[in-house]
Amino acid sequence: MVASQPVGAISASSQQAARERMVKRLAVLDGVHPAVIEAMRLVPRHTFIDSALVAKAYEENSLPIGYGQTISKPGVVARMLSLIMHVYAHAGARIPGRLLEVGTGCGYQAAVMSHLATEVYSIERVRGLHERARDNLRPLRVSNLHLLFGDGMAGFPSGGPYAAIISAAGGEAIPQAWTDQLAMGGRIVAPTSTDGGRQVLIVIDKTPSGLRQQALEAVHFVPLKSGVD
Ligand code: SAH
Numbered sequence: 053m054v055a056s057q058p059v060g061a062i063s064a065s066s067q068q069a070a071r072e073r074m075v076k077r078l079a080v081l082d083g084v085h086p087a088v089i090e091a092m093r094l095v096p097r098h099t100f101i102d103s104a105l106v107a108k109a110y111e112e113n114s115l116p117i118g119y120g121q122t123i124s125k126p127g128v129v130a131r132m133l134s135l136i137m138h139v140y141a142h143a144g145a146r147i148p149g150r151l152l153e154v155g156t157g158c159g160y161q162a163a164v165m166s167h168l169a170t171e172v173y174s175i176e177r178v179r180g181l182h183e184r185a186r187d188n189l190r191p192l193r194v195s196n197l198h199l200l201f202g203d204g205m206a207g208f209p210s211g212g213p214y215a216a217i218i219s220a221a222g223g224e225a226i227p228q229a230w231t232d233q234l235a236m237g238g239r240i241v242a243p244t245s246t247d248g249g250r251q252v253l254i255v256i257d258k259t260p261s262g263l264r265q266q267a268l269e270a271v272h273f274v275p276l277k278s279g280v281d
Pocket of ligand 1: 117121123124155157158159160161162175176177178181202203204205220221274277
C-alpha cells in the first residue's frame with residue numbers, strides 16, 4: 053500500500069512555500085517596510101483568486117478577479133502600503149488608528165491592511181465583488197476589517213478621520229471627501245491621471261501648513277468610477 057497524503061495538505065504547504073519566496077523577493081525592494089512584509093507573509097493570497105489562476109498567485113502578476121477588475125501585483129501592494137507606514141513612523145506609534153481602502157476588489161489588500169492598523173474600512177462599488185470579498189475573508193476571521201458597499205469617492209465619513217487612505221483605482225483627481233476625512237498628519241496614496249493622460253502614484257500629506265502633494269512613479273490601475281453597480 054502506498055501511503056496517501058491529503059491533496060489539500062500538499063497544496064497548502066506548496067502555497068506557503070511560494071508565499072515565502074514572494075515575501076523574500078519583496079523584502080529586498082527599496083523602501084519596502086518590514087511590517088508590510090510580515091503582514092503579506094500572513095495572508096494567503098491564493099485563496100483570494102480564481103482556482104484556475106492559483107499557480108500564479110505568488111508571482112509578480114496582476115490577476116483578473118471578475119467584473120473587469122484586477123488584484124494588484126504583490127510588488128505594488130507592498131509599495132503602496134509601505135508608503136503609508138511612513139505616517140506611522142511620524143506618529144510615533146507602532147500601529148495607527150484607522151485606515152480606509154477605496155476598491156476592496158477580492159479583499160486581498162484589505163486583509164493585509166488589517167495587520168497594519170487598529171481598524172480598517174474598505175469600500176467597493178461593485179456589489180458582486182463586495183460579496184466575493186466577504187466570502188474570501190470569512191475563513192480568515194478578521195475582526196478589525198469593515199467591508200462596505202458604496203461609492204468610495206465619497207469616502208466613509210463615520211469611520212474617519214483616517215491615518216491613511218489608499219485607493220486601488222485611479223481617478224482624474226483626488227476627491228475632496230478624502231482630504232476632508234484624512235487626520236492631521238495623515239497620508240493619501242492613490243493612482244491619479246496626469247494632464248498628459250498618464251497615471252502616476254500621488255501621495256498627499258495633511259500637514260498643519262496645508263496639503264502637500266508628491267507625484268511618484270507611473271502605474272496602471274483600473275479606473276475610479278462614481279456610483280455603484
Ligand atoms: N485592492 C483590491 C484591488 C481591486 S481593483 C484587491 O486587493 O483585490 C480596484 C477596485 O476598485 C475594483 O474592484 C473596482 O470595482 C473598485 N472601484 C473603482 N471605483 C470605485 C469607487 N468609486 N468606490 C469603490 N470602489 C471602486
